[in-house]
Amino acid sequence: MPEHVYDIETLQLLIVEDDIRIAEINRRFVEKVPGFAVAGIATTKTDAQEQIECLKPDLILLDIYFPDMSGLELLKWIRGAVPGIDVIMVTAAKEIHVLKQAMHGGIFDYIIKPVMFDRFKETLLKYKDYRDNVRKLSNANEWMDQDQIDMLMGKEFKKKPETFLPKGIDHLTLKKVLYAIQQHKTGLTAEEVGKEIGASRTTARRYLEYLVSAFEIDADLSYGSVGRPERIYRYIKS
Known part of the structure; x- marks a missing residue:
């Protein structure tokens, strides 16, 4: 082969x-x-x-x-x-x-x-x-993260283990979710994030709630004219 x-x-x-x-x-x-x-x-x-x-x-x-x-x-x-x-x-x-x-x-x-x-x-x-x-x-993509840049530059760095992430939370998917939130200043719902990253609403919400618990993003309730209120997720500026 x-x-x-x-x-x-x-x-x-x-x-x-x-x-x-x-x-x-x-x-x-x-x-x-x-x-x-x-x-x-x-x-x-x-x-x-x-x-x-x-x-x-x-x-x-x-x-x-x-x-x-x-x-x-x-x-x-x-x-x-x-x-x-x-x-x-x-x-x-x-x-x-x-x-x-x-x-x-x-x-x-x-x-x-x-x-x-x-x-x-x-x-x-x-x-x-x-x-x-x-x-x-x-x-x-039109943008790259540090890992992708290092790959193109032919550089390898010893990465910290990512075992701190809870079960069911994948590092790459987590980065996609966070990036989606960062690109929408007005915030997104779990369903909208799911569409952005090509995942289900349930999966998107699991990652969003993890980011909320890690104080990376914030969540608020939006009360529409009809139906149950929705959680809107927004990026917390550092």
Whole structure:
């Protein structure tokens, strides 16, 4: 069974490397990783700029040492001309000041030559996961929480155990309920919250009452002209 399952999207990658033998090795490496295709190989500054503007690849593998340019100069040009393209440096440069300049240029990773395939593959798979996660979050939300941001940034933090939550209260659902209340200053009923999060009125009310007990939200009775009064839940501003 494969380690990763990808969707039908294939990411286009441009190799910018003046040594054609190394470029060919990198091309073969790329073709071994699911979800990627080599859109082209550029060996000079002019060639690289023309292919970048024409092909607009998703990702560039960029060396630093060229006879006619510095890869750092091309990285700066990329950020100004086509800022949406991501870059992975693949180079023999080991100087700390070079690494710092590349990091300031917003590279995704920095791989030292000679390139080991396992390290190379790991980086491409991480990049593929990153792109997939960005697309999923973009389709689902206009906002992100800290956990989602940390995931995209490739950071992992030891989280406090959530065993303090009572039985029947799920952490993710609780966050959805709280967010729904925060977005409606005039308040919501349990039925309205249920519709917002795609849950039943009973489920929504269980979470709402828990938030009331935790002093995260407040509840009040609304007396309509007909029928029983309803509880209206509002966010308590800190």
